[in-house]
Amino acid sequence: MKIAVVGTGYVGLVTGTCFAETGNQVFCVDIDAKKVERMLNGEIPIYEPGLDVLFDRNVAEGRLQFTTNLAEGIKDAEVIFLALPTPPGEDGSADLKYILKVADDLGHILDKYAVIIDKSTVPVGTAEKVHAAIAKNAKVEFDVVSNPEFLREGVAVEDFMKPDRVVVGTTSEKAKKVMEKLYAPLVRQGNPVIFMDERSAEMTKYAANSFLAMKITFMNEIANLCEKVGANVDDIRRGIGTDSRIGKRFLFAGIGYGGSCFPKDVQALAKTSADYDYDFRILKSVMEVNYDQKKKLLPMVNNFFDNDLKGKTIAVWGLAFKPYTDDIREAPALENIEALLEAGATVTVYDPEAMENVKGILGDKVTFCHTPYAALDDADALMIFTEWPQFRTPEFEKMGKLLKNKVIFDGRNLYELSTMREMGYTYFSIGREKVS
């Protein structure tokens, strides 16, 4: 098929590359001329494991092309993906200006039937708005379909190529046939394309993200209670996760959820609820608890140093909001580092992928180190914010020699309490007893 992808950010690039890999002819369109220039030079603009290989192959074999010109990109395309940003507006609702601008442009240039696909996460009613914006000027027939994306950063290729399900919202039989053809190669392993109307598809995306954010938040609250009653949240996770009605995934207590999706999508669903005069109380709690959870380690650090961080050096392992990505959007590490700096501490940091992005924000306010151990040299304590695999089995003896105090504040529960005890560390984690 001939496919156009408008917006070559995270989702657009994965969508375009994966559809090229399954034999389609894909044109990616982006307004960012520098980004397009880099891609035309064969450079992939994001870090995502496994995507580079597919990107290189499909560019080399001519199935994946790039342009800044919308009319060139959509020429003869049967489907046009809109993978554009939907950042939170001032009132928390998803800002549709990028999508509606492209929709308006499409109305002027569409010259044959095409299915326009909302791939971005957009509130209920957006497909109708996109339809109206195109229809204002369109001279040809077209359909607008809602097809939300469920991929996770870090495992995006696997999620896209082997989706648990594909959700398609359309009430047009013609568009349904096109969507079935489009997704046939991806769902042959037996996972379904679930068809529904546009509004239900739009809600499904917000319901999925909000449910997962709630699941994590529930475990974070259980963790907070575990600390008070003397129970271990990891045991609780194993104890309840084995119940197939609950499931093992997304039960890891920690330093709060971050990233480009959960925070903004929970907020946007709350805004939709308010718009429709519905008081969605669970969502409000999820947001409140997560706000506090992200700062959870700070009182422990302050308390350990008698509320005086001036002159102290805190080493930080992990900046990305989760492993296998360089994405730092809403990453818990960032606001904790800001608080440490504010309190007068010096901060040394290490992250295998995200340091370049953090340099753009913190500049020389922190010291960027080339190895995890370099960050520990003469530091008073270690804080951990991202569960990169290389942090899981470090050399504790070497760490103990580098650190001034053998103390770790772990926002990801990476270590066994027994190991920490044996190695003589003071160890704070989430929802488990303190080791001292």
Ligand SMILES: NC(=O)c1ccc[n+]([C@@H]2O[C@H](COP(=O)([O-])OP(=O)(O)OC[C@H]3O[C@@H](n4cnc5c(N)ncnc54)[C@H](O)[C@@H]3O)[C@@H](O)[C@H]2O)c1
């Ligand atoms: N990042 C994820 O993991 C993820 C997963 C599922 C869904 N989503 C949703 O997908 C959407 C896109 O997210 P993202 O992370 O890929 O966004 P992004 O900000 O990384 O990328 C968006 C791209 O759109 C481009 N753009 C803006 N205006 C344009 C225009 N007029 N014409 C062409 N290109 C234009 C930007 O230059 C940028 O490259 C959002 O709604 C997001 O909520 C994201």
Ligand SMILES: O=c1ccn([C@@H]2O[C@H](COP(=O)(O)OP(=O)(O)O[C@H]3O[C@H](CO)[C@@H](O)[C@H](O)[C@H]3O)[C@@H](O)[C@H]2O)c(=O)[nH]1
């Ligand atoms: O048990 C868990 C699982 C996740 N997290 C945190 O939750 C956040 C989000 O993690 P994850 O869902 O893996 O990352 P995203 O790439 O943001 O993916 C989410 O957001 C995407 C954008 O909408 C959706 O497409 C995905 O389905 C959805 O999982 C991160 O801060 C994680 O550290 C936890 O704290 N505990």
